[in-house]
Amino acid sequence: MSGPRILFVADAGAKIGGGHVMRCLTLAKALARAGAASVFVATPAAAAVLDVFARASVEVIALPDEMSAGELAAAGAEMALGHGAAAIVADHYGFAPKDDALLAEAAPRLLVMDDLRRRHPAGIVLDPAIGRKAADYPGREVLAGPSFALVRAAFAALRPESLARRARGGRPDRVLVALGLTDAGALTARVVAALLPALGDVALDVVMGDEAPSRREVEALAAHDPRVVVHIDAQDMASLTADADLGVGAGGSSVFERAVVGLPSLTIVVADNQRENVASLAAAGAAIAIAPPSGDFDERLRAGFRTLMDDARLRASMTEKAAALCDGLGADRVAGRLLEGL
Numbered sequence: 001m002s003g004p005r006i007l008f009v010a011d012a013g014a015k016i017g018g019g020h021v022m023r024c025l026t027l028a029k030a031l032a033r034a035g036a037a038s039v040f041v042a043t044p045a046a047a048a049v050l051d052v053f054a055r056a057s058v059e060v061i062a063l064p065d066e067m068s069a070g071e072l073a074a075a076g077a078e079m080a081l082g083h084g085a086a087a088i089v090a091d092h093y094g095f096a097p098k099d100d101a102l103l104a105e106a107a108p109r110l111l112v113m114d115d116l117r118r119r120h121p122a123g124i125v126l127d128p129a130i131g132r133k134a135a136d137y138p139g140r141e142v143l144a145g146p147s148f149a150l151v152r153a154a155f156a157a158l159r160p161e162s163l164a165r166r167a168r169g170g171r172p173d174r175v176l177v178a179l180g181l182t183d184a185g186a187l188t189a190r191v192v193a194a195l196l197p198a199l200g201d202v203a204l205d206v207v208m209g210d211e212a213p214s215r216r217e218v219e220a221l222a223a224h225d226p227r228v229v230v231h232i233d234a235q236d237m238a239s240l241t242a243d244a245d246l247g248v249g250a251g252g253s254s255v256f257e258r259a260v261v262g263l264p265s266l267t268i269v270v271a272d273n274q275r276e277n278v279a280s281l282a283a284a285g286a287a288i289a290i291a292p293p294s295g296d297f298d299e300r301l302r303a304g305f306r307t308l309m310d311d312a313r314l315r316a317s318m319t320e321k322a323a324a325l326c327d328g329l330g331a332d333r334v335a336g337r338l339l340e341g342l
Contacts, residue, residue, distance in 0.1 A: 003035035004086035004342045007107065008058075009076035010046055011092040013066075016271075017182040018049035018209070019252045020091040023113070023150040025050070027089065027338075028058050030153070030331035034339055039083055041076045043067055049181070052210070052233050069094030077106035086342045087111065090123070093273070097121045111338055116273055126150075126334060128256065130280035130325065146326040148334055149256035154238035156328030162242040162261040166319045172245030172309055174203045176263070178237070179250045181209030184270055187293060189214030191248055191268075192221055192228065194298035198305055199227060205240055207231045246308050246315075248301075251278035251289075259286060260328035262319035266290050266304045286322035 008028065010020045021042075028038035039059045042050055047062045054060065061079055063072075073095055080088050080103070087109035090100070093116065100122050104110045110123030117127070117136050125137045128149035134142040175195070179188050188208055195204065206222070208215050210233050222228040234240060237257065241247065247258050247265035251274030258265050267287040269278050282289035288304045290297075308315060 003037060004339060005083055006031055006036050006038050006087045006089060006338070007076065007080045007083060007085040008038060008040045008089045009072060009092065009103070010040070010042075010089075011069075011072075011094065012043065012046040012049050014045075014182055015184060016093070017180040017184060017252070018046075019180065019254070020113070021046050021049040022053065022181075023253050024089060024091050025054055025058070026150040026152050026331050027334055028054075030150075030335035031339065032057070033153075033332070034335050036086075036335070036339055039079070039085070041072070041079050043072065053235075069096070070099060073099035073102055077102050080106040087338055089113070089338075093118075109338065109342065111334070115277065124337070128253075128330065129277045130284065143334055143337060146256055146259070147330055149326050149328075149330040150253065150334065151256050151260055151326065151328040151330060152238060153328075153331070155241065155257050155260040158238050158242040159260055159262075159323070159328055162263075163319065163323055166262050166316070169312060169316065170245075171312075172202060172315070174205065174244050175199070175246045175248065175305075176205045176207070176240055176244035177248045178207040178240075178254060179248070179268065179270065180252065180254075181212070181233070183208055183212035183214055185293065186212075186214035186217075187268070187270060188212060189217040189221070190293065190297070191301065192218055194301045195248070195305060196221070196225065196227075198302045198309075200309075202227065202309075204228045205231060205244065207234045207237065207240065209233055246305070248305075250274070251281075255281055255287065256326045256328075256330075259322040259326040262323040264308055264315040264318040264322070266301065266308065268292070268301075281325075284321055284325065285317060286325055287318065 010024045091113040104122035112123040132144040242261040247263040268290045
Protein backbone atom coordinates (compact mmCIF):
# COMPACT_ATOMS: atom_id res chain seq x y z
CA MET A 1 0.00 0.00 0.00
CA SER A 2 1.49 3.33 -1.08
CA GLY A 3 -0.53 5.64 1.16
CA PRO A 4 0.64 7.24 4.41
CA ARG A 5 1.87 4.96 7.19
CA ILE A 6 0.20 5.31 10.58
CA LEU A 7 1.94 3.92 13.66
CA PHE A 8 -0.10 2.69 16.64
CA VAL A 9 1.11 2.40 20.23
CA ALA A 10 -1.55 0.81 22.46
CA ASP A 11 -1.67 -0.74 25.91
CA ALA A 12 -3.00 -4.20 26.81
CA GLY A 13 -2.77 -6.61 29.70
CA ALA A 14 -4.59 -8.79 32.20
CA LYS A 15 -5.86 -5.83 34.25
CA ILE A 16 -6.93 -3.49 31.45
CA GLY A 17 -7.87 -6.08 28.85
CA GLY A 18 -7.56 -5.78 25.10
CA GLY A 19 -10.00 -2.92 24.49
CA HIS A 20 -7.32 -0.33 23.71
CA VAL A 21 -5.83 -2.54 21.02
CA MET A 22 -9.24 -3.49 19.64
CA ARG A 23 -10.39 0.11 19.18
CA CYS A 24 -7.03 0.94 17.57
CA LEU A 25 -7.52 -1.99 15.22
CA THR A 26 -10.97 -0.62 14.32
CA LEU A 27 -9.37 2.71 13.42
CA ALA A 28 -6.63 0.93 11.47
CA LYS A 29 -9.25 -0.79 9.32
CA ALA A 30 -10.97 2.54 8.67
CA LEU A 31 -7.59 3.99 7.69
CA ALA A 32 -7.07 1.07 5.29
CA ARG A 33 -10.41 1.86 3.65
CA ALA A 34 -9.10 5.40 3.16
CA GLY A 35 -5.84 4.18 1.60
CA ALA A 36 -3.43 4.27 4.55
CA ALA A 37 -1.26 1.50 6.00
CA SER A 38 -1.02 0.79 9.74
CA VAL A 39 1.87 -0.49 11.84
CA PHE A 40 1.45 -1.59 15.48
CA VAL A 41 4.30 -1.41 17.96
CA ALA A 42 3.17 -4.16 20.29
CA THR A 43 4.24 -5.50 23.65
CA PRO A 44 3.64 -9.25 24.11
CA ALA A 45 0.19 -8.58 25.62
CA ALA A 46 -0.85 -6.33 22.74
CA ALA A 47 0.66 -8.69 20.17
CA ALA A 48 -1.41 -11.55 21.58
CA VAL A 49 -4.62 -9.60 20.90
CA LEU A 50 -3.47 -8.65 17.41
CA ASP A 51 -2.51 -12.24 16.64
CA VAL A 52 -6.11 -13.33 17.21
CA PHE A 53 -7.99 -10.41 15.69
CA ALA A 54 -5.72 -8.65 13.20
CA ARG A 55 -4.53 -11.66 11.22
CA ALA A 56 -2.71 -10.22 8.20
CA SER A 57 -4.61 -6.91 8.09
CA VAL A 58 -1.89 -4.81 9.78
CA GLU A 59 1.86 -4.93 10.21
CA VAL A 60 2.97 -5.78 13.75
CA ILE A 61 6.35 -4.95 15.25
CA ALA A 62 6.47 -7.27 18.24
CA LEU A 63 8.55 -6.10 21.19
CA PRO A 64 10.27 -8.87 23.16
CA ASP A 65 9.22 -7.76 26.63
CA GLU A 66 6.55 -5.83 28.48
CA MET A 67 7.60 -2.22 29.11
CA SER A 68 6.83 0.73 31.30
CA ALA A 69 4.73 3.47 29.70
CA GLY A 70 7.78 5.68 29.22
CA GLU A 71 9.80 2.89 27.64
CA LEU A 72 6.95 2.05 25.26
CA ALA A 73 6.58 5.70 24.24
CA ALA A 74 10.29 5.86 23.52
CA ALA A 75 10.12 2.66 21.47
CA GLY A 76 7.12 4.02 19.56
CA ALA A 77 8.89 7.27 18.77
CA GLU A 78 11.97 5.38 17.54
CA MET A 79 9.86 3.12 15.32
CA ALA A 80 7.90 6.09 13.94
CA LEU A 81 11.11 7.79 12.89
CA GLY A 82 12.51 4.58 11.44
CA HIS A 83 9.36 3.83 9.43
CA GLY A 84 8.65 7.37 8.26
CA ALA A 85 5.26 7.41 9.95
CA ALA A 86 2.94 10.19 8.84
CA ALA A 87 1.05 10.00 12.13
CA ILE A 88 1.10 8.23 15.49
CA VAL A 89 -1.96 6.99 17.37
CA ALA A 90 -1.36 6.64 21.13
CA ASP A 91 -3.80 4.72 23.32
CA HIS A 92 -2.25 4.27 26.76
CA TYR A 93 -3.51 5.63 30.08
CA GLY A 94 0.02 5.53 31.45
CA PHE A 95 1.51 8.02 29.00
CA ALA A 96 2.52 11.24 30.74
CA PRO A 97 2.68 14.68 29.06
CA LYS A 98 6.38 14.13 28.37
CA ASP A 99 5.51 10.94 26.50
CA ASP A 100 2.95 12.79 24.38
CA ALA A 101 5.60 15.39 23.58
CA LEU A 102 8.14 12.72 22.62
CA LEU A 103 5.67 11.04 20.26
CA ALA A 104 4.61 14.37 18.76
CA GLU A 105 8.22 15.06 17.80
CA ALA A 106 8.50 11.74 15.98
CA ALA A 107 5.75 12.23 13.37
CA PRO A 108 3.92 15.10 11.66
CA ARG A 109 0.67 14.28 13.46
CA LEU A 110 -0.31 12.70 16.79
CA LEU A 111 -3.72 11.38 17.82
CA VAL A 112 -4.15 10.70 21.54
CA MET A 113 -7.06 8.56 22.75
CA ASP A 114 -8.44 9.49 26.16
CA ASP A 115 -11.59 9.41 28.25
CA LEU A 116 -10.16 10.66 31.52
CA ARG A 117 -9.67 14.36 30.67
CA ARG A 118 -5.93 14.17 31.26
CA ARG A 119 -3.60 17.00 30.23
CA HIS A 120 -2.05 16.66 26.79
CA PRO A 121 0.59 19.13 25.59
CA ALA A 122 0.39 17.95 21.97
CA GLY A 123 -1.77 16.17 19.46
CA ILE A 124 -5.42 15.79 18.52
CA VAL A 125 -7.43 14.28 21.38
CA LEU A 126 -10.10 11.66 20.72
CA ASP A 127 -12.57 11.25 23.58
CA PRO A 128 -15.86 9.58 22.61
CA ALA A 129 -17.41 9.65 26.09
CA ILE A 130 -20.96 10.92 26.38
CA GLY A 131 -21.09 14.65 27.02
CA ARG A 132 -17.46 15.35 26.18
CA LYS A 133 -16.64 18.72 24.57
CA ALA A 134 -13.61 20.66 23.38
CA ALA A 135 -13.42 22.64 26.62
CA ASP A 136 -12.51 19.43 28.45
CA TYR A 137 -9.07 19.56 26.80
CA PRO A 138 -7.97 23.22 26.72
CA GLY A 139 -5.64 24.15 23.91
CA ARG A 140 -6.15 20.97 21.93
CA GLU A 141 -8.18 20.02 18.89
CA VAL A 142 -10.74 17.53 20.21
CA LEU A 143 -12.87 14.88 18.52
CA ALA A 144 -15.46 14.62 21.25
CA GLY A 145 -18.53 12.51 21.90
CA PRO A 146 -20.01 9.21 20.66
CA SER A 147 -20.15 10.36 17.04
CA PHE A 148 -16.40 9.68 17.05
CA ALA A 149 -16.59 6.33 18.88
CA LEU A 150 -14.45 3.68 17.20
CA VAL A 151 -16.96 0.98 16.30
CA ARG A 152 -16.29 -1.76 13.77
CA ALA A 153 -17.96 -1.28 10.39
CA ALA A 154 -19.93 -4.52 10.75
CA PHE A 155 -22.07 -2.96 13.50
CA ALA A 156 -23.21 -0.07 11.31
CA ALA A 157 -23.93 -2.54 8.50
CA LEU A 158 -26.29 -4.50 10.77
CA ARG A 159 -27.87 -1.42 12.36
CA PRO A 160 -30.95 -0.97 10.07
CA GLU A 161 -31.96 -4.63 10.28
CA SER A 162 -31.37 -4.78 14.03
CA LEU A 163 -33.37 -1.63 14.80
CA ALA A 164 -36.22 -2.78 12.53
CA ARG A 165 -36.39 -6.12 14.34
CA ARG A 166 -36.44 -4.46 17.75
CA ALA A 167 -39.21 -2.12 16.62
CA ARG A 168 -41.42 -5.15 16.02
CA GLY A 169 -41.17 -6.05 19.72
CA GLY A 170 -41.66 -9.48 21.18
CA ARG A 171 -40.40 -11.17 24.32
CA PRO A 172 -36.63 -11.55 24.58
CA ASP A 173 -35.28 -15.01 23.87
CA ARG A 174 -31.53 -14.39 23.51
CA VAL A 175 -29.12 -12.63 25.91
CA LEU A 176 -25.52 -11.68 25.23
CA VAL A 177 -22.94 -11.60 28.05
CA ALA A 178 -19.67 -9.97 26.99
CA LEU A 179 -17.45 -8.52 29.71
CA GLY A 180 -14.15 -8.22 27.89
CA LEU A 181 -11.65 -10.69 26.46
CA THR A 182 -9.52 -10.84 29.59
CA ASP A 183 -12.49 -11.34 31.93
CA ALA A 184 -11.04 -9.05 34.60
CA GLY A 185 -11.73 -10.36 38.09
CA ALA A 186 -13.18 -13.58 36.64
CA LEU A 187 -16.48 -11.70 36.53
CA THR A 188 -18.04 -13.59 33.62
CA ALA A 189 -18.63 -16.79 35.60
CA ARG A 190 -20.23 -14.84 38.43
CA VAL A 191 -22.56 -13.04 36.01
CA VAL A 192 -23.59 -16.26 34.25
CA ALA A 193 -24.23 -18.06 37.55
CA ALA A 194 -26.27 -15.10 38.84
CA LEU A 195 -28.44 -14.97 35.73
CA LEU A 196 -29.21 -18.67 35.40
CA PRO A 197 -31.96 -18.75 38.10
CA ALA A 198 -33.75 -15.86 36.36
CA LEU A 199 -33.16 -17.01 32.78
CA GLY A 200 -36.22 -19.16 32.14
CA ASP A 201 -36.03 -20.57 28.62
CA VAL A 202 -33.89 -17.73 27.30
CA ALA A 203 -30.60 -18.62 25.56
CA LEU A 204 -27.36 -17.12 26.86
CA ASP A 205 -24.46 -16.33 24.50
CA VAL A 206 -21.27 -15.83 26.52
CA VAL A 207 -18.22 -14.25 24.88
CA MET A 208 -14.77 -14.75 26.42
CA GLY A 209 -11.10 -14.70 25.49
CA ASP A 210 -9.05 -17.86 25.24
CA GLU A 211 -7.15 -17.04 28.46
CA ALA A 212 -10.15 -15.74 30.44
CA PRO A 213 -9.70 -16.81 34.08
CA SER A 214 -13.27 -18.04 34.48
CA ARG A 215 -13.40 -19.83 31.14
CA ARG A 216 -13.35 -23.36 32.61
CA GLU A 217 -16.06 -22.50 35.12
CA VAL A 218 -18.32 -21.05 32.42
CA GLU A 219 -17.68 -24.00 30.12
CA ALA A 220 -18.59 -26.35 32.99
CA LEU A 221 -21.88 -24.47 33.44
CA ALA A 222 -22.53 -24.71 29.70
CA ALA A 223 -21.82 -28.46 29.70
CA HIS A 224 -24.72 -28.99 32.10
CA ASP A 225 -27.07 -26.30 30.78
CA PRO A 226 -28.00 -26.20 27.07
CA ARG A 227 -29.18 -22.61 27.41
CA VAL A 228 -25.56 -21.45 27.71
CA VAL A 229 -23.40 -21.18 24.57
CA VAL A 230 -19.76 -20.13 25.00
CA HIS A 231 -17.94 -18.21 22.25
CA ILE A 232 -14.13 -18.05 22.59
CA ASP A 233 -12.35 -15.16 20.81
CA ALA A 234 -15.52 -14.49 18.83
CA GLN A 235 -14.92 -13.05 15.37
CA ASP A 236 -18.61 -12.24 14.82
CA MET A 237 -19.35 -9.83 17.67
CA ALA A 238 -21.48 -7.62 15.44
CA SER A 239 -23.83 -10.49 14.60
CA LEU A 240 -23.95 -11.74 18.19
CA THR A 241 -24.80 -8.25 19.42
CA ALA A 242 -27.37 -7.50 16.72
CA ASP A 243 -29.08 -10.88 17.19
CA ALA A 244 -29.33 -10.55 20.98
CA ASP A 245 -32.48 -9.20 22.62
CA LEU A 246 -30.75 -8.11 25.85
CA GLY A 247 -27.12 -7.51 26.72
CA VAL A 248 -24.91 -7.62 29.78
CA GLY A 249 -21.62 -5.87 29.18
CA ALA A 250 -18.82 -3.83 30.66
CA GLY A 251 -18.71 -0.05 30.64
CA GLY A 252 -15.80 0.34 28.22
CA SER A 253 -15.85 1.02 24.49
CA SER A 254 -18.24 -1.89 23.86
CA VAL A 255 -21.10 0.30 25.15
CA PHE A 256 -21.01 2.05 21.78
CA GLU A 257 -21.21 -1.23 19.87
CA ARG A 258 -24.36 -2.13 21.77
CA ALA A 259 -25.75 1.36 21.21
CA VAL A 260 -25.28 1.21 17.44
CA VAL A 261 -27.60 -1.80 17.14
CA GLY A 262 -29.92 -0.55 19.89
CA LEU A 263 -29.36 -3.46 22.29
CA PRO A 264 -31.12 -2.88 25.66
CA SER A 265 -28.41 -3.58 28.19
CA LEU A 266 -27.24 -3.90 31.75
CA THR A 267 -23.89 -2.13 31.85
CA ILE A 268 -21.49 -3.09 34.64
CA VAL A 269 -18.81 -0.75 35.92
CA VAL A 270 -15.73 -2.99 35.93
CA ALA A 271 -13.09 -0.22 36.17
CA ASP A 272 -13.02 3.19 37.85
CA ASN A 273 -12.53 5.03 34.56
CA GLN A 274 -15.90 3.67 33.36
CA ARG A 275 -18.01 5.20 36.13
CA GLU A 276 -18.72 8.56 34.53
CA ASN A 277 -19.56 7.25 31.08
CA VAL A 278 -21.81 4.49 32.47
CA ALA A 279 -23.63 7.04 34.66
CA SER A 280 -24.14 9.26 31.60
CA LEU A 281 -25.38 6.29 29.59
CA ALA A 282 -27.95 5.48 32.28
CA ALA A 283 -28.97 9.13 32.64
CA ALA A 284 -29.65 9.20 28.90
CA GLY A 285 -31.96 6.21 29.30
CA ALA A 286 -29.71 4.10 27.07
CA ALA A 287 -28.81 1.38 29.61
CA ILE A 288 -29.30 0.24 33.19
CA ALA A 289 -26.13 0.87 35.18
CA ILE A 290 -24.89 -1.83 37.55
CA ALA A 291 -22.37 -0.67 40.15
CA PRO A 292 -19.11 -2.61 40.61
CA PRO A 293 -19.32 -6.11 42.07
CA SER A 294 -19.93 -6.19 45.81
CA GLY A 295 -21.79 -8.35 48.31
CA ASP A 296 -25.22 -7.77 46.77
CA PHE A 297 -24.03 -7.80 43.15
CA ASP A 298 -25.91 -10.98 42.19
CA GLU A 299 -29.21 -9.61 43.50
CA ARG A 300 -28.73 -6.26 41.76
CA LEU A 301 -27.89 -7.97 38.50
CA ARG A 302 -30.93 -10.26 38.62
CA ALA A 303 -33.21 -7.35 39.53
CA GLY A 304 -32.02 -5.34 36.53
CA PHE A 305 -32.35 -8.37 34.28
CA ARG A 306 -35.93 -9.04 35.39
CA THR A 307 -36.80 -5.39 34.87
CA LEU A 308 -35.63 -5.53 31.26
CA MET A 309 -37.27 -8.88 30.63
CA ASP A 310 -40.66 -7.75 31.95
CA ASP A 311 -40.89 -4.18 30.62
CA ALA A 312 -41.38 -4.02 26.84
CA ARG A 313 -41.81 -0.25 26.90
CA LEU A 314 -38.50 0.19 28.70
CA ARG A 315 -36.75 -2.01 26.16
CA ALA A 316 -38.22 -0.03 23.27
CA SER A 317 -37.26 3.28 24.88
CA MET A 318 -33.75 2.04 25.63
CA THR A 319 -33.29 0.90 22.04
CA GLU A 320 -34.35 4.29 20.71
CA LYS A 321 -32.17 6.28 23.09
CA ALA A 322 -29.12 4.05 22.72
CA ALA A 323 -29.31 4.11 18.92
CA ALA A 324 -29.59 7.90 18.97
CA LEU A 325 -26.26 8.17 20.81
CA CYS A 326 -24.05 6.48 18.24
CA ASP A 327 -24.44 5.64 14.54
CA GLY A 328 -21.29 3.52 14.27
CA LEU A 329 -19.55 5.71 11.68
CA GLY A 330 -17.04 7.29 14.05
CA ALA A 331 -14.01 5.34 12.85
CA ASP A 332 -14.35 6.71 9.33
CA ARG A 333 -14.78 10.24 10.72
CA VAL A 334 -11.62 9.92 12.80
CA ALA A 335 -9.67 8.37 9.93
CA GLY A 336 -10.68 11.22 7.66
CA ARG A 337 -9.49 13.84 10.14
CA LEU A 338 -6.25 12.01 10.88
CA LEU A 339 -5.36 11.78 7.18
CA GLU A 340 -6.47 15.30 6.32
CA GLY A 341 -3.65 17.04 4.47
CA LEU A 342 -1.17 14.17 4.84
